[in-house]
Amino acid sequence: MNSDYLHHQLSSLCSEFSKFCQASNFKLVTAESCTSGLISGYLTDLPGSSAYIEGGFVTYSNEMKVALLEVKQESLDQFGAVSEQVALEMVIGALKKAPQANIAVSVTGFAGPDPSMKNSVGLVWIALQKKGQNAIAYQYNFSGNREEIRLKTVIQTIKLMLLSF
Numbered sequence: 001m002n003s004d005y006l007h008h009q010l011s012s013l014c015s016e017f018s019k020f021c022q023a024s025n026f027k028l029v030t031a032e033s034c035t036s037g038l039i040s041g042y043l044t045d046l047p048g049s050s051a052y053i054e055g056g057f058v059t060y061s062n063e064m065k066v067a068l069l070e071v072k073q074e075s076l077d078q079f080g081a082v083s084e085q086v087a088l089e090m091v092i093g094a095l096k097k098a099p100q101a102n103i104a105v106s107v108t109g110f111a112g113p114d115p116s117m118k119n120s121v122g123l124v125w126i127a128l129q130k131k132g133q134n135a136i137a138y139q140y141n142f143s144g145n146r147e148e149i150r151l152k153t154v155i156q157t158i159k160l161m162l163l164s165f
Helices: 001-022 038-043 064-067 073-079 084-097 146-164
Strands: 026-032 053-058 103-109 123-130 136-139
Touching: 001 038, 001 103, 026 038, 026 084, 026 136, 038 053, 038 123, 053 064, 064 073, 064 084, 073 084, 073 146, 084 103, 084 123, 103 146, 123 146, 136 146
Parallel strands: 026 053, 026 103
Antiparallel strands: 103 123, 123 136
């Protein structure tokens, strides 16, 4: 799957998500690690996105996850940054910190290429939460190079939000 195809798919999904949020009165906050703001970036490429995007947190380091999103250091130590537990704590923290948001998404993963983690490259956790409901996380194993893994993560995140909210 080449990046041109992925970019085209992303553009279409972002447009669909925009219409969905506006019709549902949703306001999104993101908490991104391996995607480093790509979800927010793609979703805000569309004019009028301020109607449904509250903001986002880029928490690439563990220290930022703890400081900004209140991820527990114990969770990072026990499970690692790329884990269901941390993805859940990230999404809960993001929704808590964004008072106008009523939906949240978080992503944490290994986009590579890191030779010491070659068996884990492509492992991604995506968590979702709607205000007043429990957070839920999903595990994925994406293939491809760093750019493809990150783009596939953004695409899957938007698809999940369209299906789950």
